[in-house]
Amino acid sequence: MSQQPLLQVKNVETFYGKIQALRGVTLDVNEGEIVTLIGANGAGKSTLMMTICGDPRAAKGQIIYDGKEITQMPTHEITRMNIAQSPEGRRIFGRMTVMENLMMGATTSDPEYYEEDLAHAFELFPRLHERQHQRGGTLSGGEQQMLAIARALMARPRLLLLDEPSLGLAPLVVKQIFEVIKNLNKKDGLTVFLVEQNAYHALKLADRGHVMVNGLITLSGTGKELLAREEVRAAYLEGGAH
Known part of the structure; x- marks a missing residue:
């Protein structure tokens, strides 16, 4: 697997009016990887996804896709760069x-x-x-x-942005959708950035994962490493919270 980052997010800060939603977020998504971002509802996960697509705009920091800075590009131009988004709430x-x-x-x-x-x-x-x-x-x-x-x-995206694909769905359907994501990655080589509240499924699927709390990334590691972390298990996996 090539380790050239397809997507780079560097120290990104995003605001809704005066409310800061992202506080210096940095992460990479390498070509051919599935990278997931987990966190509680309202942590800023969907805001990051939308900021990558230019709406809302990043107030500070850089977003680089395939070596080209897209931070200030209009959304319609970003979507023509082989980035596709499946938004939260399906739309x-x-x-x-x-x-x-x-x-x-x-x-x-x-x-x-x-x-x-x-x-x-x-x-x-x-x-x-x-x-x-x-x-x-x-x-x-x-x-x-x-x-x-x-x-x-x-x-025909090179990078698929998936925002909460399991939200509100029956467990059997969730399993089926995650199976499709896995096959798209393994068979078609599709790079996937996945935002998900269902931490167990997301981390099981992902090459690497990040945990977001209040607009900050607080933990990073491989999917397996994060699944094994006590604090991740306590916050996101036990008691069926998500």
């Missing part, structure tokens, strides 16, 4: 069909790959193939999450 187009949602995801990629990418999405998520003419808003939560990930993949 699919409820009135559009599954097919129309997938077409929206493909707008930044080369049209010649459309049929191939569509076949790949349906292979990953056979349920979407069955539901392709159904409106997104009528799908179950799990199906909507599958659609959000498939829509992001239609952009």
